Amino acid sequence: MDRTGAQIIWECLLREGVETVFGYPGGAILPTYDAMTEYPIRHVLVRHEQSAVHMADGFARASGRTGVVVATSGPGATNLVTGLATAMLDSIPLVAITGQVGSGLLGTDAFQEVDITGITLPITKHNYLVTRAQDIAPAIREAFAVASSGRPGPVLVDITKDAQQGRATLDWEGAAPTRHLRHIPPSPAEVDLDRALVMINAAKRPVILAGHGIQLSGARAEVLALAELAQIPFAETLLGLGAVPASHALSLGMMGMHGESWVNQAIQEADLLIALGMRFDDRVTGRLKEYAPNALKIHVDIDASEINKLVPVDVPLGGDLKQVLQALLPSVKAADHTPWLERIRSWRGDSAVRDIKNLPDDGHLYAAHVMHDLWKITKGEAVVVTDVGQHQMWEAQYYHHDGERSLITSGGAGTMGFALPAAIGAKLARPEAEVWVVAGDGGFQMTFAELMTAVQEGVKVNIAIINNGYLGMVRQWQALFYEGRYAATPILSPDFVKLAGAFGIHGERVEKRSDLEAAVARARQQPGTALIEFKVEQEDAVYPMVAAGAALHDMIRRPSPSPIAETGADPV
Amino acid sequence: MSHVLVIYTDDEPGVLTRVAMLFRRRGFNIHSLTVGPTEQVHVSRMTVVVDTDEATARRAVEHLRKLVNVLEVQQLGHGRNVVRDLALLRVSTAQGRSEVLQLVQVFRANVVDIADDSVVIECTGSLGKIEALVDSLRPFGILELGRTGAVAMARGLRSEASNRLAAAAVVAPGSTGAMSV
Structure with missing residues (x-):
């Protein structure tokens, strides 16, 4: 049967088992969006293409399936870059489909033309520039095979507008991929x-x-x-x-x-x-x-x-x-x-006794308290999606993960702004799971526009913002290695409770440990996305720490005497 | 230390970029790189000479093997290879043409062009032979020098890599050359 290239794209996605894609329309991908309505695939409209990749990434990490992103040419495509690099460094299977200007305009600096295959070459496992409708199916099938085989990773398929508009016969069997089999890892000797x-x-x-x-x-x-x-x-x-x-x-x-x-x-x-x-x-x-x-x-x-x-x-x-x-x-x-x-x-030793989480409440709220209590309240069964920085390390120290795919975090790239969009993707992959975003005040401000995506898509995630008024991990390095010169690390935040209100979601603020449990309970009970801002101790640091370049056993301990003891994770 | 890698790839636009990008990205120093067609359609063959230690060369091989467009990578052992380079040299004959021509004979090179005050010499050989010719001609004044970079092949029987390649003879489905960058 003769189809347009755009129809072939959706037909291939459908046959690859795709149910949800994350994307943002634009000129060069319009033929594909126009054909989308004919197919039973859910499209999640994001507020920025970088978030689309993080969502697909969160979707993939939560489910083990390949995440799919759709974006237009030019800035739509370049906005994918950080997300693709994030997925590449953490070996996450993704397929990104981008529109490209018509093949006759390639290389002419046409409107919204960028060389996205050139740009993404080192941050994808492989990529394709497809200029004819009949080449779409082999490219997409191979992209899925490459993304998920061996060590997984992201693959980008750039498809010119005329290839989307052109017609071809879909030969599914003939398009079966083989090249990904060239380097199947050998068994050890x-x-x-x-x-x-x-x-x-x-x-x-x-x-x-x-x-x-x-x-x-x-x-x-x-x-x-x-x-x-x-x-x-x-x-x-x-x-x-x-x-x-x-x-x-x-x-x-x-x-x-x-x-x-x-x-x-x-x-x-x-x-x-x-x-x-x-x-x-x-x-x-x-x-x-x-x-x-x-x-x-x-x-x-x-x-x-x-x-x-x-x-x-x-x-x-x-x-x-x-x-x-x-x-x-x-x-x-x-x-x-x-x-x-x-x-x-x-x-x-006595680290469990000296652990900050076991100290009597001194009126201050520490991020460690929040993580520990959140772990207790959710019985360690939530899927926690963290951003990058101090809160990410505290989460890793105090939220003890037993379940597979229960912690989703940007490890290799350390991409701030990852948590909220990745959590939306994770929730869509596993609707039955309780999903928590744990983000700092800095990282959350990078991508909080996606709150509206959660609202529009009816996705419920719970959000814990760990607000210490600083880009805390950088501030910690400045305190330890730059003589306390806090260059550009104090950061103001909007009133997060009012912000939640503007998005039409539940929001509240917690400043005392004693208020934490009830607030978390209210957030969990909300039918929709709920946000809690935790105002935590401003200049707390993550301990212990191995300075960059120091030997692994050469750890910086929490300074003593200190009102706060050494952190120590003991799952009790 | 020089290591010679032979890489069989799909004959598609952009494959050279992928290989070159990998070397740049991982900081492997390329001494020379040549590329051309092979006995099989749709398959290109690159010879890359890298200046690096053994461990890094092996790592380069493993990285190359991850490229979708790469069919085979062969690291040639030392000594059992034919490695050939071609050089074109324009040499001044102001100090006398006959001495230059004598050297050309000694090195079994060829004169391919003669002008009033210079000659163009073509020489094929091992990297060492070319270096020696260049050194010998330098006193006369080398006006221009161009080299192809090494092309290499293992001695003896057909290489395992080449055998595997022939057996597989894979051509990407729908591979049109226009598909990949």
Whole structure:
């Protein structure tokens, strides 16, 4: 059957199982929008294209499915850039479809023409410029295959206006993709599996480094089987939180720059690190020269270019994590590492007692209180979508994620403004889930226009704004490393309660810990999106901390004497 | 240290950009890069010489393998390869043409153009041979020098990469050249 290119686009999306797309119309994509009404696909109209990518990203992270974005040419397309980079760095499967000026105008600096395939080349897994209707189906099918196979990532398909308007026959079978199969990750060599087993079975002080790849590979059961069988404690990266349950007896907590001191200490003193689907980012290793100096290292990753990139490893196991672990597990010997586990426990010391969350209410509201209480009230079962900064780290420290895909956060890119749009996407992917936005006053102001999107689409998310009047993480660095010169970090906010009112949603302000529980209850009861502004201690800092470039065990502790004790995550 | 990578790619517009962008982005230093058609339609072959250590060269291979347009990447081992470069040199003959022509003979190069006060010399050979010719001619005055960069092939039997390629002979569905950038 003969169709227009625009119809082929929607037909392909439909056949790829797409139910929801996030986008914004414009001139060069108009033929596609015109054809949209014929197809049972929900379109979410955003207020800025960057938010469309974050929504598709949140949708993908919450569901494991590929998120889809539609935008027009020129500024519509360039507004996608930050979102695509965010998805690229965190390995999130997305397909972005952009309109492009007519093929006859390409290269002429026509109105709203930008070279978006050129611009997005390093921040997509692959991209396409399609100039003929008959090329649309192969490009879109391959885009979906590339986005979700191997190490996932975003793919952009730029389609000229005349290709959307032209006619072609949709040959679905003929358009089946094959090129993504060229580099299916190989299974690890037998000899390497054997070496890994020898190391695992001989280790006295092993630690598993649990990363995002566990989620992407669906390998939670295998990771837990390995940990439980050989009694190996595991530490999580930021994106590994929730990939394995925080309440598990062998879970140590988050590693890295704002990881708990005993977690980093365990890594530094380990004799074997088993890195599972993580990539030794500088935020988790600290100074590389002094990273885990006594440990043999086994690295399992689906992306072979990640192995030996920063940390030289003893056994490279390139491949899909689930499959690699399934190959290893039958030969892993049961072990008892009680002395090692006891030793790690002893490093926790009295941190739980000194923990800020356990201190008597001194009238001040701390972000740690908000996170801890929110965790308690929601029984740890909410999907929390965080922005970037101090609140993101406090959330990671105090909200203990047991469920998979229950924490959605921009890890690699650290994109402020991510939380609200990503949460809207997450809620649309999992309508039954309770979704909380946790954002700072700075990041929230970057994308709060999407409140109207939530209202227009009838999406309910609950929003906790952690307002300390500063771009808090930058202020913290200024306090610690720039002699307290707060250049451009004090930030004013609108009256968030009135702002909520302007959007027609419930809003309230909390300044005392004693008011928190009732406010959260009211927000949860609201049928629509609800916002709570938490006015927290202005100059609180995230502790402990490894300064950029310092060794992992060289942690900055909370200054003493202090009215606030060291933070410490102990899921009690 | 020089490493020679042979990359088989789809013959599509923009593939060179993708490869070059990858080298730039990851900070791999390209010494030379050549590209041309192969024995198979729709398949291009690039020879890239990178100046880097062994670990970085291996990482470059792994990164290249992730590109959708890349069919095969081969890192040539040291010693068992034919590596050839072509140079064109315009050399001044003001100090006497015969001495220049003698050197051309010694290096088994060719004179491809003669002017009143200069000659154009064509020389094909290993990187070392070309360097030696350039050094020998420098005292006469090299007015212009152009080089192609290396083209390389493993010695002995047909390479595994090339075999796999022939077996696969994949052409992208709907691949029209206009599809990819």
